[in-house]
Amino acid sequence: MKRVALFLISGLAALALWAQQATIVPRWQVGDSLVYHKTMSTVITRDGDSTRIEAQADEAVTVLQRTATGYVVAVNTLASSSRVTEGHNAVADTLLALMSGNAALLNLRVLYATDSSGKPVEVLNWQPLQEASRRMCDSLYNWIAAYAKSQSFDLEMVMPKQAFDSTLQARVSKERLLQLTATSPLYLYGKNIAGGEYTVYKPATQLEGAHVERALTAVQSADDLLDEAMQTPMLKQLLASMPASMLPMIKEQLKAQLGQGRKKTDATVYDCYVNGWIRKIADSITIAETESTTQAITTSECVYHSWK
Numbered sequence: 001m002k003r004v005a006l007f008l009i010s011g012l013a014a015l016a017l018w019a020q021q022a023t024i025v026p027r028w029q030v031g032d033s034l035v036y037h038k039t040m041s042t043v044i045t046r047d048g049d050s051t052r053i054e055a056q057a058d059e060a061v062t063v064l065q066r067t068a069t070g071y072v073v074a075v076n077t078l079a080s081s082s083r084v085t086e087g088h089n090a091v092a093d094t095l096l097a098l099m100s101g102n103a104a105l106l107n108l109r110v111l112y113a114t115d116s117s118g119k120p121v122e123v124l125n126w127q128p129l130q131e132a133s134r135r136m137c138d139s140l141y142n143w144i145a146a147y148a149k150s151q152s153f154d155l156e157m158v159m160p161k162q163a164f165d166s167t168l169q170a171r172v173s174k175e176r177l178l179q180l181t182a183t184s185p186l187y188l189y190g191k192n193i194a195g196g197e198y199t200v201y202k203p204a205t206q207l208e209g210a211h212v213e214r215a216l217t218a219v220q221s222a223d224d225l226l227d228e229a230m231q232t233p234m235l236k237q238l239l240a241s242m243p244a245s246m247l248p249m250i251k252e253q254l255k256a257q258l259g260q261g262r263k264k265t266d267a268t269v270y271d272c273y274v275n276g277w278i279r280k281i282a283d284s285i286t287i288a289e290t291e292s293t294t295q296a297i298t299t300s301e302c303v304y305h306s307w308k
Helices: 002-020 090-101 126-150 161-171 174-179 222-230 233-240 244-258
Strands: 033-046 049-066 070-086 109-115 120-123 198-202 211-220 262-272 278-289 292-306
Touching: 120 174, 126 161, 126 174, 211 222, 222 244
Parallel strands: none
Antiparallel strands: 033 049, 033 292, 049 070, 070 109, 109 120, 198 211, 211 262, 262 278, 278 292
């Protein structure tokens, strides 16, 4: 009887430990490859007027190499497109046309070194990615400057090129690439999905892959948003060029525009194959601000796979 009791206790303890450390680990082989088709629908509503932007992209994930500590994995954006399908927004139309014209800079190949769990730990081709990012930033700044000039406005006076570059480069940094977004096929690997923002976890069986649901809500007050904005290089440089006596008034005006702050809700569902590869990702994000709401629904689904 004592043996049975000890067996049950040890079994329950092992099960509890496993539950605290639940992870999705893909059983990768060199040469494994999947292609994901991603669709995104974004609706931006401001002052009662709505604009809908539809986008799609094809993304390939290929296991190139097994290393002593993990893998080398390539993520290729094969093709991408976007367009305004509802509402009229001339600025959005022109900006999307600019992005399409620079598609070669967007359809990049990122080489990740991962650990044994598939979690990306290093970007191996960061230098060419950084150069492509810089060229994209230059194109974007030139477009904004031309638009400002058409409105009889000198962009350099309020948004110097250097400050613009610093802000955008921070958003496309190596750290951001390693953090990944919730809609990336590599996002779940190496993460502890027991509790916290992960609300549902059904482990894989012999017939079905794992199922994971993630829910996250973040609320930022007007003060939080103001503090965050004040740290951006563009706003720092702009405020530095103005008399110090104007700073309190500018802060109050910005805070008034931010109103009740921002609420962001993010709900993501992941379905996996039995071998741990991600089969489908469905993500819904809603951001509510003063007189403005943005809702983005993204679905990534594996449309082709080949593995040994």
